[in-house]
Amino acid sequence: MIVNARMYSVTPAATEGWKTLLREVVRRAGLTAEALDYPAPARLEGLWSRADLLAVFMCGWPFAQKRFAVQPVVTPVTRLAAEEGLPGQYRTLFIVPQESTARCLEDTFGGRLAYTNPESHSGYNAVRYHLSAYFSETRKPLYSECTGPLVTPRRVVETLIAGKADVGPLDSYAWSLLCQHEPELMRHVRILTHSAPAPMPLLVASQTVEPQTIEALQTAFLALNARHNAALLQPLALQEFIAPPADAWDVVNDRAEIAFARGYQTLR
Template identity: 25%
Template sequence: MIATLPMYLFPETRAGYEALWDGIRDALRDTAIDAPDALTHDIPPMDGWAAPDLVLGHICNLPYRARFRDRVTLIGAADFGLDGCGPGEYRALYVVRQDHPAETVEDLDGATMAYSEPLSHSGWGAAATEARAAGRRYRPTLQTGSHAGSAEAVSRGQAEFATIDAQTFRILARHTTLTRNLRVIGATEPSPGITFITRAGQDPAPYLAAINTAISGLSPLYKENLRMISAVSLPTSAYDLPLPPAPAPQIGPDGP
C-alpha cells in the first residue's frame, strides 16, 4: 500500500507534507484503516494515482476528469485560502516578464506560451479552454514539465507567458527567485483545487476526517509552511468541466 502527495512537493515543503502524512496515517489507523508508515516520493504521479493499493494521493482536476474519474474515490479538495477562490478551489495566474507590454489577458492573443503539462489544468487546460471560449489564440511553444520550469522559461524570454497555479506561485515567490522578473496580469476562473483521492470503492468520510484532523494538529511552523486550511468535500458536479484541446502550434476557437 502507498500514500503519495506529489502536487506541491518542493524541498521547502517536504517536511511539512511528511508531518501532515504522519497525522493522517495515525488518524486513519485509529479508524482501523491500514496506512503505510511513510509517504512514497519516488513514484510518478500517474502510477501513484493508478495504484490498486493507493491509500491516499492528491490529483489535479484535469487528469482526474480525463483519466481517473471512474478509477478512484474523491475525498476532498485542499483549501489554501487563495484570493478569488471559494473553499476547496484554486486558479492559475497569467504571468509575463516585467518588460512585456501586455496589461491584460486579452493582450496575449497570439502570444507564445510555456506550459507545464498537457494534463495540467492550471498549467495548460484552464487557459486553453478559456482562450477557445473567448476566441483568442495562443501558441504553446514550450513544454516545461513543471510550473517552476514555466516560470523560468518566461523569465528568460523563452515564451511570452505562462499560467502558474496560484499556490505554486506563492511557494515559488517565498522560496525562490523565479518570480522576481514576472508580472501577474490576470487569472483563470476558479475550479476544484488539488483533490485528495484514494482507491476506488472506499468510503471517503473517514479519509476526509483524518485529513482535517491532521491539518488541525500541525505545528504552527508546518501550518505556515503548507498554508493548507482544510480539505473540503465538493460536489462531483464541480468537476464537470470541458476537456481542453491538446497543445498545438496554435490553438483557437476553431482548433489549430
Template identity: 30%
Template structure:
C-alpha cells in the same frame, strides 16, 4: 494482531513536493493520525500518478481538477484543500515583468510555458480561453513546452526561457511570499475565474476501505491537530474539507469545450 496495511498516497509534482522537510512532516502526521504506515509516492507527471490511482496501485492521490473531471465516474472525492477560506483557486497567465501587456491576446506568437498536459491551471484553462476567444490553441503560441512543475513555469518566464506561462495561482501567490526573487521577474496578465482546488481522490470501489476511511479523517481533522497545523502552515493552507463533485463542474465544462473545439 496482523500489521495494518500501508496507505499509499500519491503526490503530483506541485512545487512543494520537492521540499523534503514537508514530505517528512506530512508522512509523520498521516502515520500518527491514521495508525497506518504511510508511503508517499511521487512521480514526474500528473499522468503517471493518475494512472497508478486508476490501476489501484496507490490508495489515494492529491491530483488536479482536470484528471478528476475526466475520471470522476471512477473517482471519489476524499478531501479538498481550503485556501484563503475557500476550496477554490485561480489559474494565472503570466509574462515577463518588463513587458507592457494589457490582455492575453497580446501573448499570441509567444514562446509559452505550460506546467503539465494534465494540469487544469497550467494547461487546460489557457487552452479553453484561447478556444473561447475564437483562436486555435495549437497555433496561438509560436512555440510551447511543458516544464512539469508550476515553480518551473515561473522560473522559465522569469529567466526569459519563455515569454509567458500558465501557472497555478495558489503556487504563484505562495512563491511570491517564499521566493519573491523568483516571482519578481514575472507579472500577472490575467486571472481565471475561481475553480475547484486540486483534490485528494481515491477509487470509488475503495472508498469504504479502512485505509481510506482513516486517511479521509486524518485530512479533515488536520487543522485540529498541532502537527497537522504545522504541515498546513508549510503548505499555506487553512485545512481540508469534504466536497461534492459539482465543485469541479466548471473544469469539466472546459474539458468538454477543448475536447470539442480545441
C-alpha cells in the same frame, strides 16, 4: 499503501511539508502508508494508475473524466482561496516576465505561450477555455509558438525567466508556495490576469480502499485547522481541508466542451 503530493512539491520545503502533513494524517487515522517519492519528469498518469493509493494528489480534470479507478478523499483550502471566499477552489494565473511590456492578455498575442501538459487542467484545459473566448477561425492563431510540455509549474516560471516564452499558466496554489518559499525566484515574474475559479486538485484513494478507511482518513484531514495545526498547515499556505461532492469537478469537463465548441481544441 502510498501517499504522495508530487503535484505541489514545487520546492524542497513544500515537498517536506507535504510529506510531514500526510504522514501525520495517516498516523492520526490509525493507518500506515509509505510517503512515496515520485519526482518529475515521471508522468503523473503512472502514479494515478497504481492500485495502492491512499492519499495522492490528482488533477481535477482527469478525475472528472473518470480516467482512473480512484475515489475522492478531501480537497485542501488554501489561505488565498479562504481570503477570497472561494474554499476548495483555485485559478490559473497567466504570468509574464517582470520586465514584460504586456499590460493585458491581448498584449501577449502573437508571442510565445508556455504550458505544462495537455492532461493538466490548470496548465492546459483552463488555458484553452480562457483563450477560446478570444479565438476565431477567421483570424490568425493567437500565438506564434507554444512551448511545452514543460510538465511542472516551476518549469513554466523558469522558462519565462530564461526568455524562452512570453506568457504561461501557473496554478495559483503553486504560485503561493513558490512565493512563500522562493521569493527571489518569483520576483522575476508577475501576474497579468487569471482564469475563472475551478475546484482544486484533490487527494484521492484507489477505488478498492474500503469505506471505513476513507472515513478515518477524512476525519483526520477535516480535523486540521489553522489555529491548532499551524505547524502543519502554515508551511503549505493552507487553511484547512474540506470534502466536496464528487461531481464538483464536472465543471472542468464543461469548460473543455465549450472550448471545443468554439473551435479551439488545442493551444495555438
